[in-house]
Amino acid sequence: MTVQEQTPQEPSHVSRRTFIKVVIASGAAVSASAYLFRGPTLLGQGSLPGAVERLMTLNVNGQMRRVDVMKQETLAMTLRYKLGLTGTKLGCDRSECGACTVLIDDVPHYSCSILTHTVRAKKILTIEGLETANGTLHPVQQAVVDEQGFQCAFCMSGFIMATVGFLKTNPDPTRAELAHGISGNLCRCMDYDKILRSMMRAAQYMQRTT
């Protein structure tokens, strides 16, 4: 799920290697995850060759959001700290835990390892975008509520997004197929039994609604 989504019209070809290099160059490698660029001009960082436009429009949860993005900024950072969508969680910031999973054009991705610049013109869906405007929960959310799934729930939005994405490709999974489909997410409360039961119920709900 860490495959880089390339946009054809993207002026800079941002590979994973370049991504890591940029992060290191920005001094962020000292910590696992330096973030936040509230005062980006302070450092007076010069543009790298092939630098991209900073002001961009993102399609998030069906809304067009204008946002100022640094070139090394990950989608998780943009969502959480620029757009205030804190339902997307950062558990590891390195594609290990899945807490930051969001859908990009209906496909689950680790938003900690996607550069925001690579997702312009794509549809991004986060946990905040699942509930309808009148407050009806998405069937996957409703199933979690009905099974009292998860414990601390820090991993929950990632698991829910991974399930929403997986059920689009396999709407009638077996328990084993579903487990495989969401195995890119870790739950440290280890509530896997209730999670699987919730998500199997979700598959039933989805079939009923479609």
Added chain:
Amino acid sequence: MADKKLVGQNYTTPDLRAKVTGRSKYAEDFRAEGMLFARLLLSPFPHARIQSIDTRAALAMPGVRAILTADDVPGPKDQVSDAGVVIRANPRSEKALTNEPLYQGEPVLAVAAVDELTAVEAIEKIKIRWERLPFSVDPVASLLPGAMNARVEGNVWVRPTPVQGQPAPLPEVIDLKWTEAEVEEYKAGRLPMGKDTDPSWSYGDIEAGFKKASLILDETFVTPNTSHQCLESRTSMAYWQNGKLFIHLSTQSTVQTVMSVVRWLSIEPENVVLISEYCGGGYGSKGTGTVSDVIPALLAKKTGTPVQMRISREEEHSIGGGRPAVHGRMKVGFTKEGRITAVDMFTVVEGGPYGPGNDGNTASRFASLLFQPEAMRWRGVTAITNTPPRRAQSQPGGMQGIVLMEPVVAKAARRLGIDQVEIRKINAPAGKARFGAADARGNRTYTTSCFVKEALDKGAQIFKWDERKARNGQREGSKVRGSGVAISAYNAGSVGFDGLFVIKPDGRMYIQTGIGNLGTESFSDCQRVAAEMMGMPWEKCELTWGDTSRNLPWSCVSGGSQTTHAMTRAAHATATDAIKKLQQIAAKDLGGRPEDYVVANERVARRGGGAGMTLAHAAQRAIELGGMYDGHEVPKEINAFTKRSAAALAGQGLMGVAKDAYPRDGASVSFVAAFAEVEADVETGVYRILDYLCVADVGTVIHPASLGGQVLGRSILGIGHAIGQRWVYDQQYGVALARRFYQNKPPSILDVPAHMDWAAVELPDPETPVGARGIGEPPVAAGCCAVLNAISAAVGDEVFVRAPVTLDHIVTALEMGRPTQARLTANV
């Protein structure tokens, strides 16, 4: 009681909708106006002393606002307990920042800047002159003659004997090395039973016990250690307003964490507002916060600006701490019928740099409880290592003691030809079972109740034990199956806390809960007891939690499986107080004696029908009557914390407020029996867990869904210890090699059996009014040992001498005919 029972039923907890929609706010999700960001400089060395720090270049950077060093952090302060006993501060305890780091990754200074990038850049510009000091990351290696010590003073903790009526003496550090004879013992793969420095204990005549035994096993085993790996790292954000500290934390407890903050910052409890409505996992490591949590508070004071400090995954590995490995030697005597006659137990605890913890002693107490040896002795050493601090981790100490004992019992049963369930029933505790050391008068403490035999019977039936055990060791191609059983126990409840709620004239019940919301749901589950007793439908109950400015009562630490027991008692006491008040109000208004009235169905009415009034009306009357009825007068035995909260809520309706003063005869302990079946491939060593069942003796079940989540979730934590989780250290440089999830991977959804199940014995605890106890701890050792015992049932006894057991251990041991794991070394 209401017609509609709440206790024992599933329901939707009040935090769940916020969680599924992403609206739940964890510590890192908060922002304050003008907030600064802090980053830490961590020690690159396992042990060093700072000679000088040059921060000039960093402070000159635009955007850098403040630097905090160890010199800015207040020292630890003596405490006075509720009983007036002085608890002296240990000068060797962990501090938020240090000038003598004792492990790689220990925080030495923090920088606050306008953004994280600037803070990180500033840290790179700070010049530190270090004096590197000797270190040790392996407790056993530090006991060898001539080896380096983890602290300048030595390598082992000693606890001087307390003197009656005086504050407990501070622990000391000594230099302890093994004798030549002990080194020979070590080289032979046995833990030397040499000089012990922990406060040892014994009962009965162990020599006579061994004489009586027809089988004596003498086993050395190393229990696994691992980090807690909370998915939410321990972030905190703080600011000061009108002399009050507002602090957002990731912590298990709510009101109890205030007391930690108070101690770390030397301020008064009424000047702390702590907000922690959601906590992304603690497992013991965030019991009442972590000392580094106060760094943003100190920086906020220094800068006059809110400060947030995010903790990265690598930082979490070091600051978050872990479970200590215990090196144990167990000499256990069995009669030919399988009864345990004597246990001689020796432990060397890998204690990290701070402490001393109590893991060796706790390990021995639960080994003695579960198997009721006729005589037992425990001795131990708590060694100091330059590895991250040891924090409580689900079933601290107890897990290690049971992991030392269970494989020995499994091996004995095979040698003696006794069924594995049967040998556990032969030795299992029952009723008021005694355990651990005897006090000065020769009395030993005992449990309130235990139904472990019932749990074994129920489990054996559900799991179809007899059918499965017949398959043990049977080969099918290269595959072989084995089934294991294990029992486990842990402390499961404290006493003496407060409850607080108000029924208002709108007919709703407003319940205040000081319990942390760490995912166990006990913050809400316990309050169902009060709602049920008040005859209130749950839909008319509103819970307030997670913010100490919102008038919470004094509650227990949300950890150590205490809460369900402690806080259902408090809820029961509080509802009893409110019912008494309602009866008095009804008798005043409607005549008769208070005891003629009962509370049910949102009314207080005459027994057997007749005059009555709604609780909404009674709440209005309570306000008119004032005094104790609406909370203007409160019982004097309640905690000062609850008194402040009650004073703020007084006059709004009928108040229930009380302290749990119910008697209790014995120590509250919960038990589990777990069963696992594995299938191993003898050619590749790969094994899978096919099935798992855990049966819990927790008394009355309050909320089945959350109980099941705890039982299976904590079981998998233990299974992780059995199948692969461990720390790895570079012994040469003393640095951690397994710091991230992919290097020390917690079990994923594919590592757990496709089928898992749980059940409860459902026999109430006789020593608590609701009959309920906690459960978070006992499944850990049960999950670990059921899998270990299933592995040996499948591939034989001579495969492992430590956990975790990985495929290469199995395949090489089968090849060599003996265990090939490293013996007696932690962190390999």
